[in-house]
Amino acid sequence: RLLGATKPFLGEMVHTVRELMGGAYPELLEPSASRVPEIVLSEEKRFGQTLDVGLRKLEEEFQRLGSTQKVEAGRVMGVFQGEDAFKLYDTYGLPLDFMLDASRDMGIRFDQTGFEKAMQEQRTRARASWKGTHKESxxxxxxxxxxxxxxxxxxxxxxxxxDCRIEAIIVKAGAVSQLKTGESGEVVLDRTAIYAESGGQISDTGAFYDSSESQVLAEVSGAYYPVAGLVAHRVTAKEALRIGDRVTVIADAERRSRVMRNHTGTHLVHAALRNILGPHVKQAGSLNAPDRLRFDFSHFAPVDAEELRDIEQQVNEEVRLNTELETNVTSLDEALASGALAFFGDKYPEHNVRVVTIPDPHAPRGFYSKELCGGTHVKRVGDIGVVKIVSEESVAAGVRRIEAVTGIGALDHFQQQANVLASVAKQLNVGEDAVLAAVEKLTLTTRQLEKQLADQRRKGALNQLDELVAKAQTIKGTKVVVGQVEGLDRDAIRQLVDSLRQKLGSGVVVLGQAENGKVSLIAGVTKDLTAKVHAGKVIQTLAKQVGGTGGGRPDLAEAGGKDTTALNSTLGGVPALLEPLL
Known part of the structure; x- marks a missing residue:
């Protein structure tokens, strides 16, 4: 930036680096590496935007300290407080080295100690916040x-x-020996059929029954791991529960089936993303619920419609193969060596890790997907039925999110879309196959009408031209047009101001409009008068009177406000405002 370079250039350098170093590092020439320049360019643009905002804030800070010009070496113009510098660093992403260099060039002492203190305070707050928002200890x-x-x-x-034994009952006050009818608490069993929430898969719901499975003893609303290896069931007792009691645990089978279809679907989507977008795709979070699956992944750009179709097509081709899933337990090293992928955020033991494989006899390695996973899955891929992607969006810088539905959820989605199509066709009075053509025709007609309306508004603005010129005042030999207009959009008002300036030759124009509870103001000054009258400063003064803000160039400025009742008095005060300036 100091050398005047404002356009991204690192992305172009990547091509040269690939050519020069491809012989030593063949992986740089692989097809997957072709996306690197795009990634670098995207990151450089994002950093440039952040830098622009941060540098403007830094300049404002230096102005507050007294100067924005370079000074003689060694001359101290003030102290850039560490707390203020950290605010620019933390809020606007301005790098510390930039602030240090700029402060040195300005002859302003940088409060390094204060900056480090603010940094430490922020880390302390972040740790406290993390502890507060994470699950309770x-x-x-x-x-x-x-x-x-x-x-x-x-x-x-x-x-x-x-025949599952109740090993412990925990309530807010601590461990108890029993849970009375109607009370809620957390129950630990020696065995359970309830899946505890982990790895992106939500927990099962269900119930505790007696040995005959005819009487409900407790409703189970969820389960989790309070510590590794221990499952706590969140229950509401329908009958008294005591430590040592034996219960039959039954999870909601239909709900579990829906979750399983979505969880296996997540594995398929992950594999398809890596196949189509590239191996740079990494999981950044997931949710496997009964109604949908959600998959967050690292990627530098939106996934376009064609890529989404390819991903969906490839996933459903695997579903139609209907291969049987394979599950085995092995060591972490062996699992990773076999090609298994680890999930984001999960911690794995060195031994006894669970590997879920979706075989594919056509794939070079014999499988389509292979991941470390402790969740529940369908027996055969075909049990999913179908996978339908319903949305793709950004959730953070460099992180995208796909949501999809499977099985009965996909059927519900298709039926909903069919109902919408049928409703639109009925409204347009055409067949469903003619909806697109009808919408395109309506869109074209709407655009034509909008253009005609805009033309009429411009003609209406020009019709007001002579009327406004006739009402022009002369203040100290300068022509001034002040008026209120109606029914014009912003472009039409600008055009009217330009026409008035041309008509006057030399003068000042101030127009206002009240519409839909809002005020629009615009000021125009001919070039020969901008040394005396600055349109931006005039409009700022007027904007305050109508409860708004504004600004602009010396020759043209605009403002908006909320107080429509003050427009008449504001325009009436324009001559008095301009007289001292002229």
Missing amino acids: ANPAFTKLAETFKTEPGFYFGTCAK
Whole structure:
């Protein structure tokens, strides 16, 4: 920036680096590396935007300190307080080295100690905030129980587990021996068929029954891991529950099936994204719920419509293959060496990791997807039915999100879309296959009408031209046109001001309009008078009187306001405002 370079250039340098270093590093010439220049260009543009905002704020800060011009070496113009500098760093992303260099060039002392203190305070606040928003620390009773006990996961084998023993009951006050009818608490069993929320998959819901499965003992609203290996069931007792009781645990099978279809669908979408967009795609979060799947992934640009179609097509081709999923438990090293991908945010033990594989006899490595995963999945890929992508959007810089539906959820989506199409066709009085043509025709007609309306408004503005000129005042030998107009859009008002300036030859124009509860003001000054009358400063003064803000160039400026009742008095005061300036 100091050398005057404002356009991105690093992306172009990537091409040269690839050519020069491709011999030593062949991976630079692989097709997947062809996206690197785009990624660099995108990041450089984003950084440039951040830098522009930050530098403007820095200049404002230096103005406040007394000067924006370079000074003689060694001369100290003031102190750039560390707290203020950190605000630019934290809020506007201005790099510390930029601020240090700029302060040095300006002869302003930089408060490094204050900056570091502010940085430390922010880290402390961030840690406190993280602790506050993260799930609550485990109840000491769970921690103590986990030292000698682990819950046996039965959810991989079905949705029912019989003869499960209640090992602990925890309420807010701590561990208790029983839960009375109507009370809520958290129950730990020796075995469970309820999947506990983890790895992006939400927990099961269900109930505790007696041994005959005819009487409900408790409703289960969810489950989680308070500590590793221990499943806590959130329950509301329908009958008294006591430590040592034996219960039958039944999860909601239909709900589980929907979640399983979406979870396996997530694996398919992940693999398709990597195949079509490139291996740079990494999971950045996921949600596998009964009604939908959500997958966040690293990618530098929006996924276009053609790419989305390819992803959806490839996923559903795998669904139609209907291969049987494979699940095995192995060491972490062996899993990764076999090509398995690890999920974002998950922590894995060195041994006994679970690997879920979706085979594909046509794939070079014999599988379409292979991931470390502790979730529940369909038996065969065809059980998913169909995968339909319903949205793709940005959730953060460099992170995209895809949402999709499967199975009955996809059917619901298709039926909803069909109903919308049928309704639109009925409104247009055409067949469903003719809806697009009818909409295009209506759009064209609307644009033509809008153009005609704009032309009429411009003609209306020009019709007011002579009337406004006739009402022109002369202040100290200068012609001044002040007036209120009606029914004009912003472009028409600008054109009217330009026409008035041309008509006057030399003069000042101030117009106002009240419409839909809002005030529009515009001021125009001919070039020969801008040394005396600055349109931007005039409009700023007038904007305050109508409860708004504005600004602009010396020859043309605009403002908006909310107080329509003040427009007449504001325009009436324009001559008095201009007289001292002329």
